[in-house]
Amino acid sequence: MIPTVGRVFRVSIGRVVVVVLVLLCIFACARASEAIVLTDVTKETGVTFIHTDGSSGQHYIVESVASGLALFDYDGDGDVDIYFLNGSPLKGTKSGKAPKNELYRNEGSWKFTNVTDQAGVGDTGFGLGVAAADYDNDGDQDIYVNNYGPNVLYRNNGDGTFTDVTAQAGVANGHKVGAAVLFFDMDKDGDLDLFVASYLDFTYENHLMRTSKGIPKYAGPMDFPPMANNLFRNNGDGTFTDVSIESGVGKHKGWGMGGVCADYDNDGDTDVYIVNDVYANFLFDNDGTGKFEELGLITGLAYDLHGDEQGSMGADCGDYDNDGWLDFYQTSYADELATLYRNLGSKLFEDVTMTTGAGTRTFPYVTWGCGLVDFDNDGDRDIFVACGHLEDNVELYDTTATSNAQNILLMNTGDGKYVDVTDQSGNGMQVKLRSRGAAFDDLDNDGDVDVVILNARQPPTILRNDTPHENHWLQVRLRGVKTNRDGVGARVKVVAGDLMQIDEVHSGRGYQSHYGTRLYFGLGKRNHVDRIEVRWIGGGTDVYQDIAVDRLVILTEGSSKTSRR
Amino acid sequence: MAGKIPDEHPEARTEQELAVLKKEQLALAEELTKDFPGSEDSLVVVGNVWNRYGDAAAALKFWEKALAINPNRADVYEIMGWLSIKKGRFEEAIAQYRKALAIQPRLPGAHSNLAHALMILGRLDEAMEALEKEIQISPSSSFAYFLLGQAYLQQKEYEKARENYEAAIKIEPGYENAYYGLATVCAQLGNSDMAKAYSEKFKKLRAEERKDLRGRKLQYDDFVETQKNAALTYIEAGRMYRDGGKLQKAEELLKRAAGLDPENVISLQELASLYQKQGQLSKALEMHKKISEIVPDNPICYANIGIFSVQLKQYDGAEQAFRKAIALAPKRSEGYRELARLYLEMGVKLHQARQLAEKAVELEQAAVNYFVLSLVCYKNGDTANAFSAIKRAVQLEPGNPEYLHLYKLIQLRN
Numbered sequence: 001m002i003p004t005v006g007r008v009f010r011v012s013i014g015r016v017v018v019v020v021l022v023l024l025c026i027f028a029c030a031r032a033s034e035a036i037v038l039t040d041v042t043k044e045t046g047v048t049f050i051h052t053d054g055s056s057g058q059h060y061i062v063e064s065v066a067s068g069l070a071l072f073d074y075d076g077d078g079d080v081d082i083y084f085l086n087g088s089p090l091k092g093t094k095s096g097k098a099p100k101n102e103l104y105r106n107e108g109s110w111k112f113t114n115v116t117d118q119a120g121v122g123d124t125g126f127g128l129g130v131a132a133a134d135y136d137n138d139g140d141q142d143i144y145v146n147n148y149g150p151n152v153l154y155r156n157n158g159d160g161t162f163t164d165v166t167a168q169a170g171v172a173n174g175h176k177v178g179a180a181v182l183f184f185d186m187d188k189d190g191d192l193d194l195f196v197a198s199y200l201d202f203t204y205e206n207h208l209m210r211t212s213k214g215i216p217k218y219a220g221p222m223d224f225p226p227m228a229n230n231l232f233r234n235n236g237d238g239t240f241t242d243v244s245i246e247s248g249v250g251k252h253k254g255w256g257m258g259g260v261c262a263d264y265d266n267d268g269d270t271d272v273y274i275v276n277d278v279y280a281n282f283l284f285d286n287d288g289t290g291k292f293e294e295l296g297l298i299t300g301l302a303y304d305l306h307g308d309e310q311g312s313m314g315a316d317c318g319d320y321d322n323d324g325w326l327d328f329y330q331t332s333y334a335d336e337l338a339t340l341y342r343n344l345g346s347k348l349f350e351d352v353t354m355t356t357g358a359g360t361r362t363f364p365y366v367t368w369g370c371g372l373v374d375f376d377n378d379g380d381r382d383i384f385v386a387c388g389h390l391e392d393n394v395e396l397y398d399t400t401a402t403s404n405a406q407n408i409l410l411m412n413t414g415d416g417k418y419v420d421v422t423d424q425s426g427n428g429m430q431v432k433l434r435s436r437g438a439a440f441d442d443l444d445n446d447g448d449v450d451v452v453i454l455n456a457r458q459p460p461t462i463l464r465n466d467t468p469h470e471n472h473w474l475q476v477r478l479r480g481v482k483t484n485r486d487g488v489g490a491r492v493k494v495v496a497g498d499l500m501q502i503d504e505v506h507s508g509r510g511y512q513s514h515y516g517t518r519l520y521f522g523l524g525k526r527n528h529v530d531r532i533e534v535r536w537i538g539g540g541t542d543v544y545q546d547i548a549v550d551r552l553v554i555l556t557e558g559s560s561k562t563s564r565r
Numbered sequence: 566m567a568g569k570i571p572d573e574h575p576e577a578r579t580e581q582e583l584a585v586l587k588k589e590q591l592a593l594a595e596e597l598t599k600d601f602p603g604s605e606d607s608l609v610v611v612g613n614v615w616n617r618y619g620d621a622a623a624a625l626k627f628w629e630k631a632l633a634i635n636p637n638r639a640d641v642y643e644i645m646g647w648l649s650i651k652k653g654r655f656e657e658a659i660a661q662y663r664k665a666l667a668i669q670p671r672l673p674g675a676h677s678n679l680a681h682a683l684m685i686l687g688r689l690d691e692a693m694e695a696l697e698k699e700i701q702i703s704p705s706s707s708f709a710y711f712l713l714g715q716a717y718l719q720q721k722e723y724e725k726a727r728e729n730y731e732a733a734i735k736i737e738p739g740y741e742n743a744y745y746g747l748a749t750v751c752a753q754l755g756n757s758d759m760a761k762a763y764s765e766k767f768k769k770l771r772a773e774e775r776k777d778l779r780g781r782k783l784q785y786d787d788f789v790e791t792q793k794n795a796a797l798t799y800i801e802a803g804r805m806y807r808d809g810g811k812l813q814k815a816e817e818l819l820k821r822a823a824g825l826d827p828e829n830v831i832s833l834q835e836l837a838s839l840y841q842k843q844g845q846l847s848k849a850l851e852m853h854k855k856i857s858e859i860v861p862d863n864p865i866c867y868a869n870i871g872i873f874s875v876q877l878k879q880y881d882g883a884e885q886a887f888r889k890a891i892a893l894a895p896k897r898s899e900g901y902r903e904l905a906r907l908y909l910e911m912g913v914k915l916h917q918a919r920q921l922a923e924k925a926v927e928l929e930q931a932a933v934n935y936f937v938l939s940l941v942c943y944k945n946g947d948t949a950n951a952f953s954a955i956k957r958a959v960q961l962e963p964g965n966p967e968y969l970h971l972y973k974l975i976q977l978r979n
Contacts, residue, residue: 211787213618214583297764300749305715307745307767335651337685348752354687355719363685364653398619400651 036375036382036411036421038428038451038463045104045112047082050459051436052099054090054126057216059209061202062126062148062177063090064218064390065257068369068437068512069454072132072141074119075160079106080441080518082452083143084460085127091204098124101145110444110464120162123152128199131508132517133183134485135192136238141486144171146178146196146512155238171232171240177202180259180315181514183507184270184489186247187290188538191234192484192507195249197256197274198227213397218390221277221311226253229274229282233290248292254279258314260509262326263491263537264299265347270489270537273301275312275330285347301328301341305351310336311366314437314511318372318381319343319502320358321416324493326504329358331367331385331511334401338362338370338385357418358383361408364401366390369438369511373449377471377522379499380412386453386511388434404432407453428463435461439515447473447550449520454513472523475552476532478505482539483557489537492519496526496549523549534560583791590614590798593818597802601809605631609641610801617794621648639669643678650682658682671702677709680716689716707737714746723750741770796826800835807839815839830856830866837869846876864894871903875910883907898929902937909937915945926954932962939971951975 053063067085074081082104089095100122104112116122121143129146136142140156150172154162166172171194179197186193201224208219231249232240244250249272259274265285272284272292280302284292296302304310311333317326325343332338337359341349353359362385369386376382387405394401409425410418422429433455443450444464451463474494478487488507493500503519523529529547534555536542542560547553594614597607612627625648628641642665649658662679665672676699683692693716699709714729727750733743748763799822807815816839822832837852850873857866867890874883884907890900902925908918922938939954952975958968 210785211580213587213791214580214787297768298752298761300752303745305719307742307749307771350749350753354685355689357687359685361653363655364651396619399621400619400648 035424035467036409037426037466037468038375038409039426039466040428040431040461041110041464042459042462045110045462046114047104047112047460047462048114049084049086049102049104051084051086051454051457052089053087053456054093054099055087055457056090056093058090058092058207059216059218060090060204060207061200061218061221061224062128063087065128065179065199066436066456067127067454068129068510068514069439069452069460070130070132070143070514071439071441071443071452072514072517074103074132074141074143074156075105076140076158077106079108079445080443081106082112082439082460083121083130083132084454085130085145085437085512088124088126090126100124101127106443108444115160119160120164121154123147123154125149125152128178129181129197129508129512131181131183131514133192133488133507135183135194135234137191137480137485139485141517144181144183144194144196146173146181148177148202149175151178151196165238169238169240170242171196173230176227178512179256180274180512181508182259182261182272184261184272185484185537186231186270186286187233188269188288188483189234189236190480190483190538191236192488193234193290194232194240195259195261195272195274195508196230196232197259198229199257199277200224200255201227215393215397217393217397221255221279226255226279228253229256231292243290247290248294249284252282252294254282256282257312258330258509258511260315260317260328260506261489262317262328262504262506263489264317264326264328264343266325266345266491268535268537273315273317273328275315276309277313278311278333279309281309281312281315281330295347299347300349300351304336304339305353308336310339313366313368314370314386314513316370316372316510317504317506320372320381320412322380322499322501324500324502326502327372329370329372329383331362331370334364334366334389336363338367340383352416356416357420358410360410360418360420361422362387365405365408367408368436369453369513371438371440371451371510371515373440374412374520374522375409375449375465376411376467377448377469377473377524378412378414379471379496379501379522379524379526380414382412383410383418384408384438384440384451385410386435386438388436388456392434392457402432404434406430406432407435407438426463426466428461431461433458433461437511437513439510439513441515441518442475442520445552447475471525472527472549474521474523474529474547474549476519476521477517477552477554478519478534478536479554479556480536480539481557483536486517487534487536487555487557490539491535491537492555493531493533493535494521494529495531495533496521496523496529499523499526518552583788586791586795587618590795593798593802597805600811601805603634604805605634605638606805608634609638610798610805612641613644613801614798616644616648617797621652624648637668639665639672639675642668643672643675646675646678646682650678655682655686659686673703674699674706676702677706677712680709680712684712684716684719689720692716705736707733707740707743710736711740711743711746714743718746718749718753721753723754726750739770741767741774744770792825793829796822796829796832799825800829800832803832803835807835812839812843828859830859833859841873846873849873850877850879862893864890864897864900867893868899868903871900871907875903875907880907880911896928898925898931898934901925901928902934905941906937909940909944915941919945930957930961932958932965932968935961936965936968936971939975943971943975948975948979952979 053066055063066087070083086099102116105115125147132141143154145152153166155165177199179199182195183192228250230244233243254276269286269288274282283296285295313331315330328341340358342352365387371384372381385408389403411421437454448465453461532544534542594611601607608631612624616624646658646661676695680692680695696713710733714726717726730743730746744767751760803815803818833852837849840849853869867886871883871886887904901921905918905921908914919941922941925934935954935958939951942951955972
């Protein structure tokens, strides 16, 4: 049995916060349909955020790549809140009130309240990438924002407010064009280190604009010099040290976009995958001590099947074929397929996009946020892809392309193949905007994963998962004790009968976004979990047996009877 | 317009100039439809103009009209297939490529494009079948071998994948993607040393290519690109007027094409051909000389310069041009053959002429090479070898009246 029964956490219902016993137990209500249904509930949520990219016709390249978002439980009340990044006026843009990032507290029942000002997280920098993580191991999640310009670290005070601690932490990272942010414990010392990706070396001085058939458009990444990424080691006292050079990360320059950390080689430490725009992707292989070797080419992750670099945008990982190895999915530019890399073990991947159908429908679109998510809880990971052209006027010079586009939903058929179910999956999949970041979590605690999408220059799209509850599920939240508090990097294995699934807790993933601190396991018709194994990063292994399903369990490090250090 | 134009091109043009260029082309397209009423060719050209301006819907409208007049236009189905791929409509693309191939089964490249679309849909067996056909039609298509390698790779038939990558590299030694394929195959087979070696080769080639690409990207000028596209329209229109017997109009349009894109050798080749047709050999020679300035490493254009120089009795220039052709491509036969022919015509260096003709035959056993060898032998009084050579030429090309004439002549003398 799980020893966490009886532990408490807060669940907010409307504006009243009550304390309830551990879990959330939503029993599946059977309905006769296998379809995934995502319903657009944006209007009823009370979310009033409208993204701005600071543009005024100058076509600064940074406009085109904004922005990501974060889903995390900032107030520890048991439901997932939303933090949207925003752009800011770029040179030449007239502006009244400065746009800022916005935090929305989840009040339950699909109502959200803008708490930006009271929480103190309304950064007015040009927001690009974000991640949430408990970097100071004090039991709440902090926020790091990767801007065009100085970055911001907000420490969560634990009372619903945050303090900007960027200067004292030493993580402003100069004045760069930001991209992904990833927290992970690179040296297994129990605190989270910080990987800060950069896109390219853009300044107002080296800005240039291109045209196509006389129509203005954004310059490409290769019009600007590449940048090295930065890695900051957590000193454990609220400060960080830039170890980019000594770690081996800083010697590789690229055009960084999305990324995700994962133990791709199952060797017990966390590695870093950063995708580059029109350049070979980087796989920074960790030797377990925070020293990295770049292995993108030799592992098969740098290029697509043909050996071409893609205009890579976002990246996610998950074990799509349930073989015990984390696979990677990445989005890309138009005229390219979003790509699924199957992990073969032995530090080798194969591009299985075409043989699995995992790139279906993506070819004509610029694709951004992505998630390997089991939307129908049938025990395998489906794929969600956020679409929308980089250019806001592409139709003027290429009518085969569209600025606004439908997002894409590909259902895993369970035999290693994907089918396009976009048009059969509810009105939420009919929305056509210029999507960027996408994030996936169970916003209404009903056992299935919902979606929040940030759209460039538009309100976000919030999709409620209304897939008939035919399948069982289990959600897992980790509590590190000796290792990092949220179990970032911990490997969880769930065995239910013939089904074995793995996952890891990530901080920062997709297109410059954050989601999934809670882990989701669809179980299909299996009504019982035989075993959960948690391998803590830098810690031991806990094994739990005979676990009831259709609930969220909180697993605390060292709490299992069979805990191995 | 806000924003800075790339510094490398202070001469870059304005939107207005681009609009004028577009208007000119559309006017030309309209003129074509008037001058060639009911012609599918003019509709194809108009469709091409819209396509070059990114208006796929308008392009399709004209191409479909062209197909209504003549449903046997494989080239139209082929370009429609390309457009369908761009839109991500792979099933449509497959159907269009199949239609093109039903009309013209040996249309070069079409089987490869079909295979590409099939492969994206994961239909590997069909893709492989198409690629095998492409290889039969275009045995020097490195792309077809590469794609076939990709198909075998995905089917995990690694040895066959390797063979095809190697074939692609044999045809195109700098084919970086094929090296990537080899690295992948070796990695899958557990041969990490070879995988590393091929990866390094790939990396080196890719770095060189990126260096070039970066240069090209920085130099990219939308107006110049638009002019290049406009030149294609003028070439297409010029060909139509030439084929319609309106040679003056054709010349005017081809000259405009050459003006719009001075680097485009096709407009110059078309002009040379037009001048040749009109007996204006000096002008034709001038065009070939211009081509040689654009592609100075191309042996064919020197061979052409030589041939026209001979016709204009400019023997010194001709000799120089043929020697340049030989120097640039010592393994090609044209230079040797044409120089031999020149010496024959001049009645000089006949011994050397024979050596040259023999070399041409050694390099390429073509009818024309045997013919020239026969002429040289005959001129040198060696009727036996002259007869043997012309006999071979006639065997290779039985319908050629010139060869038959010489054959009969030597037979009589023998």
